[in-house]
Amino acid sequence: MTLSTLVAAFWAMLPAYLPNNAAVLFGGGSPIDGGREWNGKRLLGDGKTWRGTAAGILVGTLTACGLNRVAAAVEGRTSWSLPRFPLRASVALAAGAMLGDIVGSFLKRRTGRTRGAMAPGLDQLDFVAGALALARLVAPNWFQKTFTRPTVAVVLVVTPLLHVGTNVGAYLLGLKDEPW
Numbered sequence: 245m246t247l248s249t250l251v252a253a254f255w256a257m258l259p260a261y262l263p264n265n266a267a268v269l270f271g272g273g274s275p276i277d278g279g280r281e282w283n284g285k286r287l288l289g290d291g292k293t294w295r296g297t298a299a300g301i302l303v304g305t306l307t308a309c310g311l312n313r314v315a316a317a318v319e320g321r322t323s324w325s326l327p328r329f330p331l332r333a334s335v336a337l338a339a340g341a342m343l344g345d346i347v348g349s350f351l352k353r354r355t356g357r358t359r360g361a362m363a364p365g366l367d368q369l370d371f372v373a374g375a376l377a378l379a380r381l382v383a384p385n386w387f388q389k390t391f392t393r394p395t396v397a398v399v400l401v402v403t404p405l406l407h408v409g410t411n412v413g414a415y416l417l418g419l420k421d422e423p424w
């Protein structure tokens with residue numbers, strides 16, 4: 245795991261990382277499932293809101309646009325490979341992260357976990373699966389160039405660490421009711 249692969253993986257994943265942070269900061273309001281239940285359990289729960297999802301997609305897409313400008317500004321001055329994000333890849337990473345997180349919540353409700361309950365592994369990787377799957381679907385050539393096997397391996401190892409770290413950080417700052 246070289247530093248260059250670490251940087252490329254983190255860079256490529258930022259448009260999928262920051263949507264989760266944005267949803268924490270700007271989320272709330274009407275739940276996506278409208279309070280609907282299935283077999284006596286909520287479809288998604290109050291933790292998945294329209295505002296949080298929209299904020300996440302917007303912030304993730306804007307993050308990718310900003311990273312493209314940073315990459316252009318430092319081009320030639322760094323040996324690191326800083327991927328550029330086509331618009332459809334940007335939106336796919338951000339929307340896929342939100343969609344993956346929503347599917348994670350759907351599965352958590354089906355297993356009887358209440359909103360905010362811990363689901364180790366699922367909590368840390370549901371949004372990664374959604375982001376990578378949607379990006380691969382809508383921008384296959386870009387995806388293949390950007391998410392090489394080593395990069396995906398780094399993403400799968402490093403993301404849970406970052407996820408736990410930022411959740412604990414947000415909990416300590418009073419931004420989340422639980423540190424996961």
Ligand SMILES: CC(C)=CCC/C(C)=C/CC/C(C)=C/CC/C(C)=C/COC[C@@H](COP(=O)(O)O)OC/C=C(\C)CC/C=C(\C)CC/C=C(\C)CCC=C(C)C
Nearest residue numbers: 261264265268269405406407409410411413414417419424
């Ligand atoms: C990484 C380690 C070991 C320690 C990190 C400590 C740290 C960075 C604490 C910051 C906490 C904080 C206040 C962050 C601000 C954003 C925020 C409100 C985070 C809360 O979100 C937590 C969580 C929500 O996801 P969930 O709904 O699925 O539970 O976020 C999940 C984390 C990820 C999706 C992956 C990790 C995310 C990042 C590395 C992005 C963090 C980026 C920033 C804190 C801003 C820095 C910006 C750039 C461009 C580097």
Ligand SMILES: Nc1ccn([C@@H]2O[C@H](COP(=O)(O)OP(=O)(O)OP(=O)(O)O)[C@@H](O)[C@H]2O)c(=O)n1
Nearest residue numbers: 267268271272291292293296297349359360361
């Ligand atoms: N699509 C989303 C995702 C997250 N959030 C906000 O971000 C917080 C943290 O997200 P997460 O940990 O994924 O939700 P939980 O509250 O833990 O709910 P669940 O058990 O369904 O994961 C949520 O409580 C909610 O306030 C939101 O509004 N909309």
Ligand SMILES: [Mg+2]
Nearest residue numbers: 360361367424
């Ligand atoms: Mg949670």
